[in-house]
Amino acid sequence: MRKAFISPSKYVQGEDELLNLGFYIQSLGKSALVIGNKEDIDRVQDKLDKTAEKFNVELHRADFGGEATRDEVKRLKKIAEEKGTDVIVGLGGGKAIDTSKVVADGHNVIVCPTIAAQDAPTSHSAVLYTADHQFDDYAYFIKNPDVVLMDTTVIAQAPSRFLVAGMGDTLATYYEARATRQSNSNVNAGLPNGYHTKATGPAKGTNAAMTLAEKSLEVILEKGYEAKIAADNNLVTPALEDIVEANTLLSGLGFESAGLAASHAIYNGLTVLEGPGNYYHGEQVAFTTFVQLVLENAPKSEIYELLDFSMSVGLPISLADLDVKEVKYEEILEVAKKACISEESIHSMPFEITVEAVAQAIIAADAIGRDYKEKKQNK
Ligand SMILES: [Zn+2]
Known part of the structure; x- marks a missing residue:
């Protein structure tokens, strides 16, 4: 019988773990595009700045439009190409993370949930929606995220x-x-x-x-x-x-x-x-x-x-x-x-x-x- 088991390459969880994000980016490349809702990125901007400096990586930020649509993926992909980033970082809730996975499309991706509201972050799939929030399609990737990083301090601050x-x-x-x-x-x-x-x-x-x-x-x-x-x-x-x-x-x-x-x-x-x-x-x-x-x-x-x-x-x-x-x-x-x-x-x-x-x-x-x-x- 054929059986299979898949998982992210690394799962790491701890207080202020986002301060180590630069380390994981560095293991994959020199620069990253951080995709997340504006408020979510703002909440952790200080940690992002610190980790970028400590591990000498370049972080570009791309504010997420709010819905995981094909157009949004295209727009973000273009930004990643223009900046020439090596890694995609998905930060925030389910939709921002799903979008970041589609943007990465099986290439380097680090997922940093700021809430623990569902179980999709570790998966090799994402859900796409239409602009009016209707289900569009499932997307599957060649691999699960390289790193799933849970900052419990940030998660405990969420409702x-x-x-x-x-x-x-x-x-x-x-x-x-x-x-x-x-x-x-x-x-x-x-x-x-x-x-x-x-x-x-x-x-x-x-x-x-x-x-x-x-x-x-x-x-x-x-x-x-x-x-x-x-x-x-x-x-x-x-x-x-x-x-x-x-x-x-x-x-x-x-x-x-x-x-x-x-x-x-x-x-x-x-x-x-x-x-x-x-x-x-x-x-x-x-x-x-x-x-x-x-x-x-x-x-x-x-x-x-x-x-x-x-x-x-x-x-x-x-x-x-x-x-x-x-x-x-x-x-x-x-x-x-x-x-x-x-x-x-x-x-x-x-x-x-x-x-x-x-x-x-x-x-x-x-x-x-x-x-x-x-x-x-x-x-
Ligand atoms: Zn579920």
């Missing part, structure tokens, strides 16, 4: 909602990996890049990736609440460090090399509704993970463990929590249809999927979640 959203994204990782393994489905790590998939054939997950996925859930359930409190108070504690790692490294390697299943497909389906779009990726994924557990008839203990945890950190457990005011069967059926298109990861579930079963699982999860919240609040 705690980001860290909590990252935990929501991480909640999905083990359950999706488990379903992928049970159905013997393929994993993203088998995609060498966008061009050579057919030449090499697909690949299944490894024990290594499965172990990381399992660990990601264990850490979230064990340390998530304390990490949220730390982030509320902008503190770097061991619990916060554990969660930054779980959200980024464990979950990142887990999803890419152990597989996605129903949760992320239903998340994609939710885009047909209006309310959920007001919430972060990971916040929506917390709810769609709950839906996956209902869909697969998971043990009661798993379902209530998830609900208890989500409530404790403020993650959504119902559609009402995602601003869906009224649950209409016809609308939910549209969500389910989108989640069940043939390319979707929902077909990695270990049983046959029907649109109706998915719609009913969404509605059932919503009802269980609302009921649970009501009971807790009346206690």
Whole structure:
């Protein structure tokens, strides 16, 4: 059986780690183009100046336009060419990082997330959008980032909602990996890049990736609440460090090399509704993970463990929590249809999927979640 596991060449995390950025740039070249939202770069400009001086590298900055579009990629590529930079640095949140990966297109790229809100930084893929914020396409690269650099001091300064959203994204990782393994489905790590998939054939997950996925859930359930409190108070504690790692490294390697299943497909389906779009990726994924557990008839203990945890950190457990005011069967059926298109990861579930079963699982999860919240609040 063909199996594959992929990862960035280096993952490094620590207080004020951005002060070492110059060292990593220096290991790849002499100069870099830093791509990020203006406010994100401004927040760390002082550290960028210091590291550039200390390690004698040239840093050029390119303010990110805000959306990961093909035009934005073209514009930034041109700046990189004009400046003749050796390395692309993606700094900030998901879209700036994804854009920087597409600009680098498999060449030297260092990723510096300023939040730990989702698990994409370590991956060899990016999502492109249209100018009006609609999904455009996935991009896959020949390799994962050269370095993923997490400055925990910067991350702890960000609103705690980001860290909590990252935990929501991480909640999905083990359950999706488990379903992928049970159905013997393929994993993203088998995609060498966008061009050579057919030449090499697909690949299944490894024990290594499965172990990381399992660990990601264990850490979230064990340390998530304390990490949220730390982030509320902008503190770097061991619990916060554990969660930054779980959200980024464990979950990142887990999803890419152990597989996605129903949760992320239903998340994609939710885009047909209006309310959920007001919430972060990971916040929506917390709810769609709950839906996956209902869909697969998971043990009661798993379902209530998830609900208890989500409530404790403020993650959504119902559609009402995602601003869906009224649950209409016809609308939910549209969500389910989108989640069940043939390319979707929902077909990695270990049983046959029907649109109706998915719609009913969404509605059932919503009802269980609302009921649970009501009971807790009346206690
Ligand atoms: Zn995700």
